[in-house]
Amino acid sequence: MEQYLALGIFLVVALVFGVVVLVVAGLVRPKKPSPEKLSTYECGLETQGPTWVQFKISYFMYALVFLIFDVETIFLYPWAVQFQKFGIFAFVEMIIFIGILVVGLWYAWKEGALEWL
Amino acid sequence: MENLFVNISGALRGWFTGMGLPPMAVEAIMALVFLVAILAFVLLNVVYLVYLERKLSAYMQQRLGPNRVGPRGLFQTLLDVLKLFGKEDIIPNAADRWVFRLAAILVMVPAIMAFAVVPFGQGMIAVDLNIGIFYFVAVSSTATIAFLMAGWGSNNKWALLGGMRTVAQMVSYELPMVLSLLGVVMLAGSLRISDIMAAQKTVWFVVLQPVAFLIYLVASTAELNRQPFDLPEGEQELTAGPFTEYSGMRYALFFLAEYTNMIAVSAIAATLFLGGPQGPWLPSWLWFVIKVYVMIGIYMWFRWTFPRIRMDHLLAFNWKFLVPLSLANVLVTGIGLEIYKWFQTIRW
Numbered sequence: 001m002e003q004y005l006a007l008g009i010f011l012v013v014a015l016v017f018g019v020v021v022l023v024v025a026g027l028v029r030p031k032k033p034s035p036e037k038l039s040t041y042e043c044g045l046e047t048q049g050p051t052w053v054q055f056k057i058s059y060f061m062y063a064l065v066f067l068i069f070d071v072e073t074i075f076l077y078p079w080a081v082q083f084q085k086f087g088i089f090a091f092v093e094m095i096i097f098i099g100i101l102v103v104g105l106w107y108a109w110k111e112g113a114l115e116w117l
Numbered sequence: 118m119e120n121l122f123v124n125i126s127g128a129l130r131g132w133f134t135g136m137g138l139p140p141m142a143v144e145a146i147m148a149l150v151f152l153v154a155i156l157a158f159v160l161l162n163v164v165y166l167v168y169l170e171r172k173l174s175a176y177m178q179q180r181l182g183p184n185r186v187g188p189r190g191l192f193q194t195l196l197d198v199l200k201l202f203g204k205e206d207i208i209p210n211a212a213d214r215w216v217f218r219l220a221a222i223l224v225m226v227p228a229i230m231a232f233a234v235v236p237f238g239q240g241m242i243a244v245d246l247n248i249g250i251f252y253f254v255a256v257s258s259t260a261t262i263a264f265l266m267a268g269w270g271s272n273n274k275w276a277l278l279g280g281m282r283t284v285a286q287m288v289s290y291e292l293p294m295v296l297s298l299l300g301v302v303m304l305a306g307s308l309r310i311s312d313i314m315a316a317q318k319t320v321w322f323v324v325l326q327p328v329a330f331l332i333y334l335v336a337s338t339a340e341l342n343r344q345p346f347d348l349p350e351g352e353q354e355l356t357a358g359p360f361t362e363y364s365g366m367r368y369a370l371f372f373l374a375e376y377t378n379m380i381a382v383s384a385i386a387a388t389l390f391l392g393g394p395q396g397p398w399l400p401s402w403l404w405f406v407i408k409v410y411v412m413i414g415i416y417m418w419f420r421w422t423f424p425r426i427r428m429d430h431l432l433a434f435n436w437k438f439l440v441p442l443s444l445a446n447v448l449v450t451g452i453g454l455e456i457y458k459w460f461q462t463i464r465w
Binding site for chain 1 (some may be wrong): 140141142145147149151152156167201203204205206207208209210211221222223224225226228229230233243244245247251252269273274275277281284285287288291292295296299302306307308332356361362365366369370395398428429432433437440441444445447448451454455458459
């Protein structure tokens with residue numbers, strides 16, 4: 001429990017660190033805003049159209065495949081820790097588990113989810 | 118010399134206990150002491166890493182690099198930081214003000230928190246968690262959120278493109294990185310950092326897991342958004358990626374986080390593959406710093422060796438090569454361990 005208290009202190013101080021740096025900088029820096037400074041930067045051109053648009057679908061596909069495999073890695077970690085104690089049975093079981101996911105990867109590959117269109 | 122820092126921490130702990138504080142408060146104060154020490158170490162190193170990177174880049178291109186401020190330009194970065202403190206802070210009118218502001222603060226959090234499990238020397242881990250590696254992986258992966266917030270909140274097309282690329286890249290390359298660490302965990306049979314260090318007493322894991330080390334090296338370069346995987350902030354195409362609209366100290370925080378992450382990733386590589394703070398003659402903390410700097414040197418060397426790769430190549434390389442390879446590595450490690458066990462049983 002004490003270890004997680006220490007981690008909590010790390011979290012709080014890390015958050016405070018950024019705030020303190022910005023507040024200190026806020027005390028010394030100049031503040032002279034003008035419409036040109038506050039406009040969106042686009043290499044000197046006026047920005048055209050909205051930025052927050054529906055975005056390329058490929059990114060979403062990668063995120064989906066990532067999600068599956070990320071959950072898999074969470075299952076793999078406890079298995080890897082106990083691997084040397086469990087012996088051959090756990091090993092075969094994990095081969096089957098990974099095998100199913102490899103089939104999933106192969107399916108995503110075949111369906112073109114990993115292609116950049 | 119070996120126990121210098123351990124003794125200082127022990128003396129401080131004894132002093133705080135002697136003041137009659139409850140054990141919980143002593144633990145909390147000690148955590149703060151460790152944190153201050155870590156922050157001092159990190160900030161000092163980052164300042165000189167920027168200098169080192171500029172000098173190394175310069176020498177690799179047959180230039181001189183910074184050499185005006187102080188002897189051999191040693192004060193260059195210090196003064197750059199001071200200058201950034203005095204720079205105006207611009208938040209564009211179109212930006213989502215809160216997301217924009219929060220991103221700069223949040224980006225430092227995973228970078229600092231990762232150092233909780235870094236072993237700076239023998240017995241010099243701030244928090245020796247029983248899920249050490251897992252904690253590192255979990256915390257460092259949350260850095261993605263800050264980059265996405267910066268990219269989306271800026272309401273700028275360069276920033277959005279850069280932010281999207283960062284997320285796709287960091288999320289993808291997290292998989293081979295995490296899977297490559299599995300081989301090490303299987304060999305050590307523990308997630309605790311000190312156990313993994315102890316398991317490398319005789320042989321470093323880079324010898325037993327060379328493929329995993331290479332995968333980790335490539336994947337961590339991508340996680341750090343460093344060349345040749347610096348597409349998110351490719352200067353020639355996206356100005357500065359997610360940081361395009363940031364200025365002054367806010368920009369400096371992103372920059373700081375980038376180098377802090379580089380130290381953290383190098384430290385974990387040194388711990389898991391290069392034996393951590395173990396070595397002959399020199400004190401353990403010095404060995405650790407040497408190993409970390411060797412790793413950082415490799416990342417900087419990469420920068421001027423490989424050209425930037427294309428977005429589709431980047432993702433295809435990850436999903437169609439690194440992920441299957443790292444899965445195969447787990448498999449081969451498992452088979453190797455079983456064969457090793459079998460040999461041990463027939464010998465007796």
